Amino acid sequence: MSTTTARRSQGSYVDRPSSSSLADVIEIILDKGLVIDAYVRVSLVGIEILTIDARIVIASVDTYLRFAEATNRLDLAAQGGKDLPELMEGLTESGTRGKIGGAVDSVKDALTPDDSDKEKQREESS
Amino acid sequence: MAGAASEALDGLYVYGIVQADANLPDDLVGVEGRPVSALAEGTVAALVTELSPGDEFGTPDGLLAHTNVLDTASRSVAVLPMTFGTVVPSAEELTEEVLSPRQAEFSEALRTVEGAVQFTVRARYLRDVALAAMIAGNPEIARLREAISGTSEDETRNERIRLGELIVATFDRMRPTDAESIREALSPFARDVVHREAGQAEDIVELALLVPRERQSEFENAVESIAKDMHEEISFRLVGPQAPYDFVNGD
Numbered sequence: 001m002s003t004t005t006a007r008r009s010q011g012s013y014v015d016r017p018s019s020s021s022l023a024d025v026i027e028i029i030l031d032k033g034l035v036i037d038a039y040v041r042v043s044l045v046g047i048e049i050l051t052i053d054a055r056i057v058i059a060s061v062d063t064y065l066r067f068a069e070a071t072n073r074l075d076l077a078a079q080g081g082k083d084l085p086e087l088m089e090g091l092t093e094s095g096t097r098g099k100i101g102g103a104v105d106s107v108k109d110a111l112t113p114d115d116s117d118k119e120k121q122r123e124e125s126s
Numbered sequence: 127m128a129g130a131a132s133e134a135l136d137g138l139y140v141y142g143i144v145q146a147d148a149n150l151p152d153d154l155v156g157v158e159g160r161p162v163s164a165l166a167e168g169t170v171a172a173l174v175t176e177l178s179p180g181d182e183f184g185t186p187d188g189l190l191a192h193t194n195v196l197d198t199a200s201r202s203v204a205v206l207p208m209t210f211g212t213v214v215p216s217a218e219e220l221t222e223e224v225l226s227p228r229q230a231e232f233s234e235a236l237r238t239v240e241g242a243v244q245f246t247v248r249a250r251y252l253r254d255v256a257l258a259a260m261i262a263g264n265p266e267i268a269r270l271r272e273a274i275s276g277t278s279e280d281e282t283r284n285e286r287i288r289l290g291e292l293i294v295a296t297f298d299r300m301r302p303t304d305a306e307s308i309r310e311a312l313s314p315f316a317r318d319v320v321h322r323e324a325g326q327a328e329d330i331v332e333l334a335l336l337v338p339r340e341r342q343s344e345f346e347n348a349v350e351s352i353a354k355d356m357h358e359e360i361s362f363r364l365v366g367p368q369a370p371y372d373f374v375n376g377d
Binding site for chain 1 (some may be wrong): 142143175182184189190192193194197206207209210212214224246254257258261267270271274275279283285286287288289290291293294326334349350351354357361362363364365368370372374375
C-alpha cells in the first residue's frame, strides 16, 4: 500500500491521491467485480446512500440554480469581491478592468500554478 | 485464529481469485484487521479471511480493507476482484460450489488481466473558467447573468433556471470532443478501456484503463502530458494502480 509510485513532483498537473480515499473507492469499485449471487451477504452500512449521491446524474432544477448562482459569484469576483474561495485564495482582482475579459483573465491567472499572489497584485495595481 | 468457533455463523470473506501458484505479498491485511490466506483448488485460489461471529462487515472500513487487499495483490499477481461483501459459509462450500465448477472460466479471465493493472482517469471542466468563457461567448448567458445580479433566488427563479439550462447544455455540447481527445491520448497505452458516463454536468469523462505493468510509466507520462496541455480548462484526477475492477465480468 505504501509502495505506490504515486508521489509526483509538485509541478504535476494531475491530482493523484497517494492512497485511495473512501470517496474514490465508492465511486470506482463499489458494485464492481465477480458476483456469486447466493453469497453476497453483506448489506452495505451507510454506503448505499453515498453511492447514489456520487453517481446519479443530476440535471435538475437544483443543478440549474447552482450554476446560475456560480455565475453570480463569478460576477462578484470581476467587480472586486473575493468570493471564489474554493478556487483561489488571495485573488484580488481590481474592479476597474471591465467585466468579462477581466473575469476570464483573473480566473486563469489564479489557476496558473507557478503564479505567486504577490506578483499578481503588483502587476494589477500598476 | 481459533478454529473452534466454527460451529455457528462464521464463514469466509472472499476478496477475489488468483492463480493457485501466485506468489502473494505476505503483508496482506484483510477485513477486521485479520490475515488473508489463499484457498487453492486446482489451478485457481480464492483470497479469503476467516470471519468470526460478531464481525462487522459492510462498513466503510471493510470496503477500504477489501480494496486494499486487492490493490496490493494486483501489484504483483493477476487477481479477479469479487464484488464487495461476498461471504461463503465454509471452505468446503467455496471449493465445491464456486472454485471447482468455475475453474476454467476463472483461469481464462485471469489470463486477460495478467500482467496489467487498472487506472481510473477522471477529467472535469474547471467550473469557473468554463462559466467565464460561456459568459464571454454567449450573449444570452451574459444577459441572464446580468438579470440575476443582485437579486434573490426567489425574485429571479425563472431566469436562473434558464441560465442554468443554457450552461448545462453548453457543457453537453463541449463534452464529446474533449472526451474523445482524452481517450485517444490514453488508450494506446492500455490493453482495454471502459468509458463511464459523466456524473455531473462539468464532468467530461471517466475512463478505466487496463494498463500492462511494463507500460505504466509511459501511461503516467501520457496522463501528465495531456493534463498539462489542458490544465487551463480541465482538471485531471488519476487513481491507481488498482486491481482490475472494471475488467471482470460481473455476471
